[in-house]
Amino acid sequence: MRLLKLVPENTNIHFLKWRLPFFIISGLLVVASWVLVLTQGLNLGVDFVGGQMIRITFTQSKEAPVAALRGEVERLGYGEPVIQTFGAPNAVSIRMRLPSGSEHNTGLADAMAKRITAAVKAAHADARLDGVDSVSGKVSKELGWTAFQALGLAAIAISAYIWFRFEWQFGIGAMVSLVHDVSLTMGMFAITQMEFDLNIVAAVLTIIGYSLNDTIVVYDRIRENLKKFRRMPVPELLDLSVNETLSRTVMTSLMMLITLTALLLLGPKVIFGFTAAITLGIFVGTYSSVYMAAPLLIWLKVTATSFVPTESALDRQERLAREGGKR
Amino acid sequence: MLDFPRWKQLWFWFLALAASAAALPSICSVADLPWPAALPAPRINLGLDLAGGSHLLLEANPAQVSEQRLEGMEEQVRTKLRQSGKVRIGDISNKGGALSFMVEDAAQVDAARELIQPLTNGAGLTGKRDWDIAVVDGTRLVLTPTKEGIDQAIANAMDTATEVVRKRIDAMGTREPTIIRQGQDRIVVQVPGLKDPTALKNLLGQTAKLEFKLVDTTALASDVSRGIAPPGDEIVPFATSANGASAGALAVKRLGGIKGDRLTNAQAGNDQRTNQPNVSITFDQDGGARFAKLTTENVNKPFAIILDGKVLSAPNINEPILGGSAQISGSFTPQAAASLAIALRSGALPVDLKVVEERTVGPDLGADSIHKGVMAMLAGTLAVVVFMALTYGRFGLYANMALVVNVLMILGVMALANTTLTLPGIAGFVLTIGAAVDANVLVNERIREERQRGRRVFQAVEMGYKEASRAIFDANITNVIAAALMFAFGSGPVKGFAVVLVIGIVTSVFTAVFLTRMWVAGWLHRARPADLEI
Numbered sequence: 001m002r003l004l005k006l007v008p009e010n011t012n013i014h015f016l017k018w019r020l021p022f023f024i025i026s027g028l029l030v031v032a033s034w035v036l037v038l039t040q041g042l043n044l045g046v047d048f049v050g051g052q053m054i055r056i057t058f059t060q061s062k063e064a065p066v067a068a069l070r071g072e073v074e075r076l077g078y079g080e081p082v083i084q085t086f087g088a089p090n091a092v093s094i095r096m097r098l099p100s101g102s103e104h105n106t107g108l109a110d111a112m113a114k115r116i117t118a119a120v121k122a123a124h125a126d127a128r129l130d131g132v133d134s135v136s137g138k139v140s141k142e143l144g145w146t147a148f149q150a151l152g153l154a155a156i157a158i159s160a161y162i163w164f165r166f167e168w169q170f171g172i173g174a175m176v177s178l179v180h181d182v183s184l185t186m187g188m189f190a191i192t193q194m195e196f197d198l199n200i201v202a203a204v205l206t207i208i209g210y211s212l213n214d215t216i217v218v219y220d221r222i223r224e225n226l227k228k229f230r231r232m233p234v235p236e237l238l239d240l241s242v243n244e245t246l247s248r249t250v251m252t253s254l255m256m257l258i259t260l261t262a263l264l265l266l267g268p269k270v271i272f273g274f275t276a277a278i279t280l281g282i283f284v285g286t287y288s289s290v291y292m293a294a295p296l297l298i299w300l301k302v303t304a305t306s307f308v309p310t311e312s313a314l315d316r317q318e319r320l321a322r323e324g325g326k327r
Numbered sequence: 328m329l330d331f332p333r334w335k336q337l338w339f340w341f342l343a344l345a346a347s348a349a350a351l352p353s354i355c356s357v358a359d360l361p362w363p364a365a366l367p368a369p370r371i372n373l374g375l376d377l378a379g380g381s382h383l384l385l386e387a388n389p390a391q392v393s394e395q396r397l398e399g400m401e402e403q404v405r406t407k408l409r410q411s412g413k414v415r416i417g418d419i420s421n422k423g424g425a426l427s428f429m430v431e432d433a434a435q436v437d438a439a440r441e442l443i444q445p446l447t448n449g450a451g452l453t454g455k456r457d458w459d460i461a462v463v464d465g466t467r468l469v470l471t472p473t474k475e476g477i478d479q480a481i482a483n484a485m486d487t488a489t490e491v492v493r494k495r496i497d498a499m500g501t502r503e504p505t506i507i508r509q510g511q512d513r514i515v516v517q518v519p520g521l522k523d524p525t526a527l528k529n530l531l532g533q534t535a536k537l538e539f540k541l542v543d544t545t546a547l548a549s550d551v552s553r554g555i556a557p558p559g560d561e562i563v564p565f566a567t568s569a570n571g572a573s574a575g576a577l578a579v580k581r582l583g584g585i586k587g588d589r590l591t592n593a594q595a596g597n598d599q600r601t602n603q604p605n606v607s608i609t610f611d612q613d614g615g616a617r618f619a620k621l622t623t624e625n626v627n628k629p630f631a632i633i634l635d636g637k638v639l640s641a642p643n644i645n646e647p648i649l650g651g652s653a654q655i656s657g658s659f660t661p662q663a664a665a666s667l668a669i670a671l672r673s674g675a676l677p678v679d680l681k682v683v684e685e686r687t688v689g690p691d692l693g694a695d696s697i698h699k700g701v702m703a704m705l706a707g708t709l710a711v712v713v714f715m716a717l718t719y720g721r722f723g724l725y726a727n728m729a730l731v732v733n734v735l736m737i738l739g740v741m742a743l744a745n746t747t748l749t750l751p752g753i754a755g756f757v758l759t760i761g762a763a764v765d766a767n768v769l770v771n772e773r774i775r776e777e778r779q780r781g782r783r784v785f786q787a788v789e790m791g792y793k794e795a796s797r798a799i800f801d802a803n804i805t806n807v808i809a810a811a812l813m814f815a816f817g818s819g820p821v822k823g824f825a826v827v828l829v830i831g832i833v834t835s836v837f838t839a840v841f842l843t844r845m846w847v848a849g850w851l852h853r854a855r856p857a858d859l860e861i
Contacts, residue, residue, distance in 0.1 A: 134685040
């Protein structure tokens, strides 16, 4: 039986020929993502803005009666609810601001949750209460700040590690492709208005970890080739490295995407957003390792000598002695 | 790299089999397995988001601790100076975070200072003072709490509060609650399987500080209704009764009452005459003696039973109560009486606690999630296994064997390390399956390359593992960094995800690099193939 080859042997695709257009496109996408995040805003969950989220599944229905729900909840006089389906079309999350005064009297938030669920259950016999989250304003601010810290530290720590293992140009390359991957993921959340909660922060941290997998494999090969082919021009050498690792890149990304697709289609609906974020991140991460991380090395002027140890004091003495002898 | 001494092989097999075996009790019931009774049967804990249950974050107000300390100090200073019999003081005030009072005779300031001195030393061994004493204007003594003193008091109060919370939850009969102090002023409570946290919150919401204070019958009703307290009194509102009506307030003497913290028992019951729900309390010896003294000295006067700053009732003392037990009546519902009895039995909270974060998950959602997670995992694994076998042949089969061992090992290590599987953890699990074969992909691709470059079979395999190991190592380190930060900063479910990722990374390096290499080496030595199909 002949074995399957996803990528033919000895490919020689000139990836880096297109580095400038792709780099510009990527840059525009990053800018567009942030413009979207800033104008459209993220649909922040109660984890980050405080409030109450009630999750309800309508077990006998195909679709949740969102419009009817809005009326039923509004009638209770707690203000306007944010209602959206949650993973599956028959499951919703109802988000409310905490009633004023609940900072001091936590009973108020409880009473609100009770009245809302009672009203929904009275109107829909198949409503099943899946959960209630109440987060006070103070706690939500803290959660936001810790999430921000975690993301920042992860980006810095990983880039520092790559700098330490490779060279500073590689560290910057990794950092830039990281920012690219994370930005596009944020952009997706701004466009789709999927809820952005603590779990999504974990997803973004995962993307930071895994999107670098590809980058590291490519970088590792570049380092190896830089030592092997001292005289090869750098763009050509990068192309060679990307081509040599291409079948691995394709195979691994495919395996990850297969399992993630299984999770998206068959997995728990509650973590749909979480899985979607990771899936996009892995996809974008594969692209960025070829078109962000590698070309950056050209612009940052990596050369074959980047990995040659600088002359030690002893070598210098010997060289001077040799040169002196000749003279 | 392809030489595996016998001891190394045995060691690898032992690790793989032991960790995999530890996974079995989590997958199927122990009763169905030939599981020796002497062996522990570790099981993976399910997080609240999978098992259903409640997570509460309770927060105390540190300022309240300082306030109570000031009041306690005032009481101590008064008693001490009164007992000494010679120092007379006046104009006592505990405003502005410090206790200050005037010594009437300026000549006695030093004497007063000396008497108070022992009250202000820290209880700890640090030698630090809890309070600073200063003399202002020659006659005024000012006691200011030190930072060390306040911190110590808050830490003590939070320890006590945690203990009280634990006792109360245990008294409710819920199973396996997790109660952890967090930071300076918070307590995390997690109760799996709890469907409705209302009862729990009501129970934790009451401080259960019970006080008996004498009613000042001379206070003018008009002053009381306007909230003006006569000197030495305080105004305490009545508790809202069951029907929601609020019934004014009462002037009670600030000092001279007793606290209801010295109880040996509290039981909910019914008043024999009115058949209203009430709570019977039994004092300990000391508390009983104090209660007897209070009631003996004040026969025919009313006293107020105050719970958490609200008057429950203000009965007349008809006769001295010497038996060391009493009945608290108020307008209770039976549930409220039962909850109060639990709260009194487990002691008063030294500080009020309020819920600042609450997450409750219904039990159906979790079961549904586990089922779907398992389905997704099986489908994902199957697809990966087929692809690997088609792409790498024999080497793919080794990778697949490693993958199965990896899945079992993750579960086994999780069970042994007593970690918790959460909803994002399921996603982490599925993700790990996709990522775990990456190491094999790297190795196998490298072997292909080395063969193309004309290396001989043994050398190609050896180089494949050697050259790929570097990238595998670096790539996994970055994932561990990300996961470690998730663990450090994340909340419960996210922590669960990070744990799965880290365990998965470690076991996948073991199975995908070490185990497959051992298997491949064994096959090469046995079959000595002239060519590789890869």
